Each structure stands twice: as C-alpha cells, then as structure tokens.
Amino acid sequence: xxxxxxxxxxxxxxxxxxxxxxxxxxxxxxxxxxxxxxxxxxxxxxxxxxxxxxxxxxxxxxxxxxxxxxxxxxxxxxxxxxxxxxxxxxxxxxxxxxxxxxxxxxxxxxxxxxxxxxxxxxxxxxxxxxxxxxxxxxxxxxxxxxxxxxxxxxxxxxxxxxxxxxxxxxxxxxxxxxxxxxxxxxxxxxxxxxxxxxxxxxxxxxxxxxxxxxxxxxxxxxxxxxxxxxxxxxxxxxxxxxxxxxxxxxxxxxxxxxxxxxxxxxxxxxxxxxxxxxxxxxxxxxxxxxxxxxxxxxxxxxxxxxxxxxxxxxxxxxxxxxxxxxxxxxxx
Numbered sequence: 001x002x003x004x005x006x007x008x009x010x011x012x013x014x015x016x017x018x019x020x021x022x023x024x025x026x027x028x029x030x031x032x033x034x035x036x037x038x039x040x041x042x043x044x045x046x047x048x049x050x051x052x053x054x055x056x057x058x059x060x061x062x063x064x065x066x067x068x069x070x071x072x073x074x075x076x077x078x079x080x081x082x083x084x085x086x087x088x089x090x091x092x093x094x095x096x097x098x099x100x101x102x103x104x105x106x107x108x109x110x111x112x113x114x115x116x117x118x119x120x121x122x123x124x125x126x127x128x129x130x131x132x133x134x135x136x137x138x139x140x141x142x143x144x145x146x147x148x149x150x151x152x153x154x155x156x157x158x159x160x161x162x163x164x165x166x167x168x169x170x171x172x173x174x175x176x177x178x179x180x181x182x183x184x185x186x187x188x189x190x191x192x193x194x195x196x197x198x199x200x201x202x203x204x205x206x207x208x209x210x211x212x213x214x215x216x217x218x219x220x221x222x223x224x225x226x227x228x229x230x231x232x233x234x235x236x237x238x239x240x241x242x243x244x245x246x247x248x249x250x251x252x253x254x255x256x257x258x259x260x261x262x263x264x265x266x267x268x269x270x271x272x273x274x275x276x277x278x279x280x281x282x283x284x285x286x287x288x289x290x291x292x293x294x295x296x297x298x299x300x301x302x303x304x305x306x307x308x309x310x311x312x313x314x315x316x317x318x319x320x321x322x323x324x325x326x327x328x329x330x331x332x
Contacts, residue, residue, distance in 0.1 A: 029061070032136055032158075035053045037202070054160050077095060126161060126162055199220060209314060
C-alpha cells in the first residue's frame, strides 16, 4: 500500500506588506468654500486687500470599481485622475435630483497634494480637505493683501477651496440650472407649446453664444418624423464667417427628448482660408434630455431662445465675474 501521508509543508517566507494605495484617500471631507464671492476690501494703485466669507461644505472622494475615482463637491461631480500626489479633476458635472438636471462642463483642474498632509487634513494647492467639520469651521473669513503680483501667503488650512480653472464654468452652470428650474408652471407650459409649434412648422430661434456674449439667429427647418435641422450663418466681429448645421433625428419638446444626428460647422477667415469640423451619431442615437425655462430651451449644452427679447435679456445678464487675479492660479 502506498503511503500517502503528506509531509508538513516547508515554512514560507513572510509576504512583504502591500504598499498603501497611492493617491487621495477615499472618504468624506469638509472644505472651505466662498459664500459671497471675493471683493476688493481696500487698496490704492498696486496695493490691494481682498476679503471674503467662507462656509464649510461637504466633499467626497469615492473610489469606485476598477479604481476609478469620483470627486463630489456640492452639486458637482468630477472624474478624478491620479498620478501619485498629482491629481486632475475632469469636466465638472452639475446634477440635481429634483427636478432632474444634468450639465457637463469641459474644463479641468490640476491639483498637487502637499507633503504636510495628515490623516486629519489633506493639504493641496487649491485648499484643504478636512476630515472633521470643526477643524474646517474654525474661521469663516479670510483676508489677502497684495502689492502688484506679490501677495501675502495664506496658510494652507486658511485658504478658500477654489478650482480656478473651473469656477467660472461651475458658476455659469448654476445660473443655467436656475433658468430651467426657477420657472412657473404657466411659463413652462407656454414655452413648450411654442417650441412644439416651431419644431413642427419651422421658424427662427436665437442662440446665446457665451464665448462672444452675443445673440445669433438660427433657422429651424422641420424634417419628416419629428426631426429638425438648425442652420446658422453669421460673421463675427473679427471678420470670421461661421456656418453651422445641426440635424436632430428627433426633437420633441412635449416629451423633453431629442435625438441628435449630425453637426457640421465651418469657419472662413478674412484671408479666405477655411476650416471645418463634423460629427455624427450612430442610428439609432441615444436620446438626450431637453430642458426648458421661460422662452428658453437647452439642448446639448446650447442655449436656444424662442424670442429675440428673451435672448437679449440673457445677454444683459452677462457672464459670471471671473475671480480676481490672485485667485486665478493655483496657490504655490
């Protein structure tokens, strides 16, 4: 008979400890965000004093499947890309559960984690992330004094948490949300009825071009099956001739849904040279939501107005003021 008694295994060498996962630790934090903006408190000539009020708001770093990271700050979420202690926040997305609203931006913010970070506070070049609210809320104001480009240093735990590359886009998205959510039921019903008629029979729309702070007309031409082609032709102040045609396979205001198909644009420069771009969707294309305000329709991040007066009212609002110079770059 064979002896099948197993010999005791040889002792195995101890496995080395796994290194800590790089990048930002997941969890819930508190950050110091501006509540009333930044203003010039005093100053003459090159000397300026900036002051502002802050409040502590929650922020979350969530490590999801496949080590993908999401950074959430108030109503905004970002994809967080990490490379050691260097992070990048990608495309601020504004979400609101009720009523449903989602708007994706296009900016990104570079962030470096500072060596002085600890378990209690993560210090970065755009501000601090506190584990405990009490540590965040010890001071509700800050002051920064500058002479020319030289500014007093604010302690890392005192700085407001700012994303200079994204702040203006985030503020504009908040204003956009207000235009499609803070509207009466009667105004909303009138707008959707007018939009349905315009898509069905054709007509003129006005688009607010944020990069130019201008209202531009476009023509809606109906297509079979509930589709529409939007055509735009205009000349910019610097003499560029712009032509853009966007076709929707379906655009139905009453159901607040659209199905994009193709988008073509070309720009002719004053010297006659021309450049163009084109994009298209597979058929069937995925539905995208339509959002409505008072005489206002938002589709694929384009601000479309049903009357010239409503577009001019938007133009009069202008853009959200940019941050003052000392706050438009990351703290060093």
